[in-house]
Amino acid sequence: MTDQPADEATVIIKKYANRRLYNTRSSSYITLDHLAKMTREGTDFKVLDAKTGADITHQVLTQIIMDEEAAGGEQMLPVSFLRQLISLYGNSMQALVPHYLEASMDNFRTNQAKLRAAFEDSLGDNPLARIAQQNMAMFKAATQAFMPGLGAEETRPAADEPATEPPGELDALKAQMAEMQKKLDALGK
Structure with missing residues (x-):
């Protein structure tokens, strides 16, 4: 546009x-x-x-x-706000109210965008968020080990999309899963 x-x-x-x-x-x-x-x-x-x-x-x-x-x-509009707004009609301040409300809404939107960005950035640095991501990766790996083919399309990154897990961590998860599979096979005998 x-x-x-x-x-x-x-x-x-x-x-x-x-x-x-x-x-x-x-x-x-x-x-x-x-x-x-x-x-x-x-x-x-x-x-x-x-x-x-x-x-x-x-x-x-x-x-x-x-x-x-x-x-x-x-x-969204509280009764007290509506009453105050109505009381400003005919008041000498009426001409200033639209500009004030526009500026207030612009500031609100700007602060909301900043808050959203800060929240998203904090998730990246949050150890609990990293643990949740690792748990999800392990869950996907376990799903692949026990049910091959299930969700295979979801776990592979697109050709133009970088892998989300560093190669070392993925290899370690695969090794852990292989070890778990050996233990389960031994228990099953």
Whole structure:
């Protein structure tokens, strides 16, 4: 999308009097659920009243929020927040609120991305995560030893994908599995 001019990147949605929404890019009728999905995917769109051409994107997005809040799941907007927001309408601070909310949401998204990255990085350095990975590798090796062919496609890395286990550890696991197999064979006799 970054290669396209801003006008081409924005999907135009027309809303007709019968409340139907028409996606002009895909030439198909869509629902508010489709618009919610487009929003989650980061697709930029503008909703226009089909008769007047007025931009009604704000109203439609507000309707999507209302539908999400009424869906019966966990509500995101607490009552106290809604009360405070309503009390700001007509207030001298009303003009500042949209900018403040946008900046707050941008900061929230940035912090969320940083937290996710830090969490993923910490798993790589976590000894318990390494032990869990080793246990999983041993489980896969045991599965191969006792049920050859089962999951064989899953354990082989793709041609362009590097092996996840260092060769020394894999060889050690194979040796351990072979030793276990010998002991089991001896017990079975």
